[in-house]
Structures are given as structure tokens and as C-alpha cells.
Amino acid sequence: MSNDFEKKVNELQASIMEDARKIYSEKVIERWLNPRNRGKVRDADGFAKIKGPCGDTMQISFKVKDGRLSKIKFMTDGCVSSIAAGSMATELAKGKKIEEAVKISQQMILDALDVLPEESVHCALLASNTLKEAIKDYNHTKKDNPNTHGNED
Numbered sequence: 001m002s003n004d005f006e007k008k009v010n011e012l013q014a015s016i017m018e019d020a021r022k023i024y025s026e027k028v029i030e031r032w033l034n035p036r037n038r039g040k041v042r043d044a045d046g047f048a049k050i051k052g053p054c055g056d057t058m059q060i061s062f063k064v065k066d067g068r069l070s071k072i073k074f075m076t077d078g079c080v081s082s083i084a085a086g087s088m089a090t091e092l093a094k095g096k097k098i099e100e101a102v103k104i105s106q107q108m109i110l111d112a113l114d115v116l117p118e119e120s121v122h123c124a125l126l127a128s129n130t131l132k133e134a135i136k137d138y139n140h141t142k143k144d145n146p147n148t149h150g151n152e153d
Helices: 003-023 026-033 080-091 106-113 120-143
Strands: 045-053 056-067 068-076
Touching: 003 026, 026 080, 026 106, 045 120, 056 080, 056 120, 068 080, 080 106, 080 120, 106 120
Parallel strands: none
Antiparallel strands: 045 056, 056 068
């Protein structure tokens, strides 16, 4: 890579980050650049995939051990705010009892991220709703076959 090209790439990256810092909190930027719990849990106990009104899709999958969310991951094809909200939702839910995790709201995610632009607050709702649907899936599956959940890693 030539020095001129590398210099232009670095300038572009710096410009993007400067613009991002005008719009997003440091917590949002941190979770966008280094999202926690990104991916998909294999053989998940609970799973949901929702497409939001903006077109972003989010999925959340988790394992339950001893009544707690022992492993939880998210994936999204969305923007900075969707990535940050999915990361924060899973971070807030990890290790919680099912009854606690289902109470994670849009406002709790927004508060934990400090702030999202007004036009992006729906991303926190998408994350919250996806988590709730994954828990609903877990509860429904557990009722159908109570011996299949609760002891896996």
C-alpha cells in the first residue's frame, strides 16, 4: 500500500470518527467498534429474529443454565445504533434470571448507552423486543418439552 493511499485512508477514518462523535455517545461508539456478544449461539434454548420498521433485522439467541441466561449473542444487519443496542441488550441480559431479563426495556438500553439520536431510538426498542421474543420462544419450547432446557452450557 502506498503512503499516499494509506494517508488518505487514515484521513477518511479520522473524518468518519469525528462525524460519529458529533452524533453518538462514547458508549455507542465503543459498542459499534467492539460489540460484545456478537454472533449466534449454537443449539440455542431461546431464539428470535425480528425485522424493525426501519428495515434493520436483529436476532438474539441464548442458552439457559440454572434458570439464568448463561450465554447470549445477537446479530444485526443494521446501523451503528442497532449494533450498539444489540450489544447492550445482551450485556444487560447476560447472567440474569429469565424473569429479570424479560424486563429489559427500550429505556434501560437507552440509559445504558447514554444517548442515541432521536431518529435511532427505535433500535433500542428493536433490541428489547427481540430479547423478549427470544424469551417467549424459550418459555414456549420449555413448556412443550420441559426436559430439554436448563442444564446446557
